[in-house]
Amino acid sequence: MSTIDRPQSPPLEAGQRLDRATFHARYQAMPPGTRAELIGGVVHMPSPLGRDHGDIDSLLTGWLVVYRGVTPGLECPSNASVFLDDRGEPQPDILLRILPEYGGQSRDEGKYIGGAPELVVEVADSSRRIDLGAKLEDYRRAGVREYVVVTVEPAAVHWFVLRDDRLTPLSPGPDGLFRSEVFPGLWLDPSALFARDVNRLIAALQRGTTTAEHADFVTRLAARRAGNA
Numbered sequence: 001m002s003t004i005d006r007p008q009s010p011p012l013e014a015g016q017r018l019d020r021a022t023f024h025a026r027y028q029a030m031p032p033g034t035r036a037e038l039i040g041g042v043v044h045m046p047s048p049l050g051r052d053h054g055d056i057d058s059l060l061t062g063w064l065v066v067y068r069g070v071t072p073g074l075e076c077p078s079n080a081s082v083f084l085d086d087r088g089e090p091q092p093d094i095l096l097r098i099l100p101e102y103g104g105q106s107r108d109e110g111k112y113i114g115g116a117p118e119l120v121v122e123v124a125d126s127s128r129r130i131d132l133g134a135k136l137e138d139y140r141r142a143g144v145r146e147y148v149v150v151t152v153e154p155a156a157v158h159w160f161v162l163r164d165d166r167l168t169p170l171s172p173g174p175d176g177l178f179r180s181e182v183f184p185g186l187w188l189d190p191s192a193l194f195a196r197d198v199n200r201l202i203a204a205l206q207r208g209t210t211t212a213e214h215a216d217f218v219t220r221l222a223a224r225r226a227g228n229a
């Protein structure tokens with residue numbers, strides 16, 4: 001009995017121009033461990049990640065997990081594929097989104113995220129040019145409300161807020177802390193982050209999550225959930 005082999009998807013290669021559906025189908029057919037992103041309709045294959053990148057990534061993940069723990073209705077996946085639109089399928093280092101049933105702007109697409117999360121965080125070392133260039137444009141086009149790029153060298157936090165269809169730089173306060181405009185109480189101490197001072201990093205966040213603004217945000221999220229129940 002003869003068999004007919006199913007056609008195999010061509011492999012992904014950096015620099016290819018693809019629509020998102022084609023990219024995703026080819027990505028799924030790649031060997032395990034492959035990492036790829038579609039940015040502005042172009043395939044990018046990220047370089048290996050260094051120790052500094054991984055350490056800062058883990059600190060930022062913990063920072064967001066703590067915030068999520070006191071703010072019901074949120075989700076903060078790391079390295080999850082996001083179906084932004086027909087030209088973009090990134091895998092952000094970390095993201096924070098309001099769940100759809102709590103009034104969030106993104107949606108669930110099976111095991112993936114569709115649309116723009118409220119906040120995206122990228123740790124940039126060798127990817128600095130892309131993260132602050134083509135990827136920033138993709139996130140702006142899709143409607144990501146806040147975009148944070150933490151560069152390893154030089155050590156810096158670049159925080160952008162969507163205003164009038166532009167991702168505009170957000171400055172820290174007089175005390176040096178960045179304060180999210182989308183997630184009340186989400187405060188970031190960049191000096192603590194780069195000093196790898198976990199206690200000070202979380203202490204600044206905890207000051208933010210004990211404010212009246214954060215309490216009001218939690219109440220609003222609960223009300224949206226009740227309205228969608």
